[in-house]
Amino acid sequence: MQNVSFLLFFEFIKIGLFTFGGGYASLPFLYRISEIYNWYSYSELTQMIAISGLTPGPIGLNMSTFAGFKTLGITGALIAGVGLILPMFVITTQVFRIYRKFSDNKYVNSILYFLRPTSCALITYVGYKLVYSLILKNSFSLANIDLKALFILLILFICTLKIGRNPVKYMAIGACISLLINYIKL
């Protein structure tokens, strides 16, 4: 138990330190945790992403406290939250004094030139794993494709042309179609 809380703290310090580019950028790390330790399963992680989008607060913080909760209850949530925030507190208060020079610095910009595609690729990988598990049902054979899931996904993709990026709307539409299919037996 003590060992797990220490590991948890360390893992979330890593997330606070190495996440660049917004809330979803912490996903690759949370995904890796679910792979290495048995703290929560991949499907639980998917649920965490959904609920974090529906709950007030920054999505990255919500996912992390949720993951900590899954691991060690409320203590775990506290450990994960503090671990995540600690590097930010230290770094950001230090950067304040030089922030005017900071975003113009050529090294900062050169590093970001590489970091941005890296974040993008890491999130894309999580998206790919999600499609692989939810739509393809963990195999590359056509026979295993979940047609109901594929149908919902296609409708939601069409919706992206119309309804912007409010996550609540997408989840509501996804839930409604799923219920309709289940209860009307289309």
Added chain:
Amino acid sequence: MLVSLFEIFKAFFKIGAILLGGGYVIVPIMNDELVKKRNWLSSDEVLDYYCVSQCLSGIIAINMAILVGYKLRKTRGAFVSLLAMTLSPFISIMLIANAIELITNIPFIESVFYGVNIAVIVLIYLAIKDIWNKSIVDKLSALWFLLIFLLSVLKINPVILILASILSGIVLQKIKDIKNAKC
């Protein structure tokens, strides 16, 4: 006049409670709450803080809260704004996480989550789309994207990939500097 720590707490508690749907909405919320209502900073500063926060590691909205708190009352202000901002998200996640455990086995809720989970794919797609235009700007960055994606498929630790990116950024800039010095 110094802003009291309690005032900072109240403002950021509210921001934490009304922030919904990812970090992008933080700029308009801070403009409303901190610039218009309280006059603690200018809207230019909000944009500056947003730019810096994007360059820093961690969560953009929280980095912005720390910057504002630090501007108002130095380290103590930063600590209070951070604490206040994270409090209501933390409490709501605890309540929901507890409730979820109780209801996930009900078939109706299972069916709801089946649809919601698929919506998560679309949310990730939208997140990728948002950073795509900023990150893939030329051939080298596109190549780098592909390389990192392949290395992820090979299950390389993301920490290593992030560190490699930072290192490449430094090396590329050094090479440019040397080239410029020669000219």
